[in-house]
Amino acid sequence: MRWRGRRGSENVEDRRSSRGPAMAGGGSILGILFIMLLVWLLGGDPLAILRGLPQQQAGGGGGMPAQINPEDDQRAQFVSVVLADTEDVWGEQFQQIGKRYQDPTLVLFRDAVQSACGFQQAATGPFYCPLDQKVYIDLSFFDEMENNLGAEGDFAQAYVIAHEVGHHVQNLLGISEVVHRQRTRAGKEEANELSVRQELQADFLAGVWAHHAQQNWNILEEGDIEEALNAATAIGDDRLQMESRGYVVPESFTHGSSKQRARWFYKGLKTGDMDQGDTFSIPYDQL
Known part of the structure; x- marks a missing residue:
């Protein structure tokens, strides 16, 4: 198909770099926060939870880069x-x-x-x-x-x-x-x-x-x-x-x-x- 050299549409919304509010590993942001709170209450380091997540999972609700x-x-x-x-x-x-x-x-x-x-x-x-x-x-x-x-x-x-x-x-x-x-x-x-x-x-x-x-x-x-x-x-x-x-x-x-x-x-x-x-x-x- 000949398609190169023609205009592209301005009506494309690119969400490929966002995985949304859910963590890629299956857990929600609220779930991660709950676990961090539980670790803190038990005397542990809650930041260790974030450090243990894959980089892609540590984003906020606005979407995770991919x-x-x-x-x-x-x-x-x-x-x-x-x-x-x-x-x-x-x-x-x-x-x-x-x-x-x-x-x-x-x-x-x-x-x-x-x-x-x-x-x-x-x-x-x-x-x-x-x-x-x-x-x-x-x-x-x-x-x-x-x-x-x-x-x-x-x-x-x-x-x-x-x-x-x-x-x-x-x-x-x-x-x-x-x-x-x-x-x-x-x-x-x-x-x-x-x-x-x-x-x-x-x-x-x-x-x-x-x-x-x-x-x-x-x-x-x-x-x-x-x-x-x-x-x-x-x-x-x-x-x-x-x-x-x-x-x-x-x-x-x-x-x-x-x-x-x-x-x-x-x-x-x-x-x-x-x-x-x-x-x-x-x-x-x-x-």
Whole structure:
């Protein structure tokens, strides 16, 4: 993917150097203070507790510094450029339908993060929180994609970012709120189907972004489309269930099958037309 030399977004919030109020070793700050008080009451040296902690743990509630390797910094620059591309593309698309696009913030974090949607571990994967209109991503997820899912390449990573921004587009258009209300009244299987429809539409919107980014900046290199389709396939519910359980339960799908995810991304990529991404009016077995 051609991404160097273009502007990066100003809407990136970098929390990678902060591990938050919890100690990396699992104990809270209040817990450490309690132990220090207990040691003092017993006649010991409470500062010995701090001296015994790893350097990373001795910080205050504002967050503990963590090492950021150069590869992570390059990925952060890449993420910033892709986010800027989504801002430009969706700004243009919203203008064409008489609306104003509001840029989301993208939060880079490590290990765990606090969002308006609650506390999340990195194992959750990238996610979008509609309550604060922020995309959250731990860059180590890209390692997970390459090493464990077989989804390599920078355009595969761009697809993941564009998918989460697709959820932001859904939020701005009021789609997310409608789906949320419907899911709260639905049974489990119907709620899962609504979730699949919403996720597949986000895949489609990621494709729409790629279509217009290619028109605007000629971003695609040989093999890029295959990278994105491979990534969409790798994170299909059927493939993930087969790898983790050894069998597939379609009724429990929440994101769509590998074939569905690749199909909807490709449709967005080929058409670039937001109007062709209605995944909610199609019969479920025809998605």
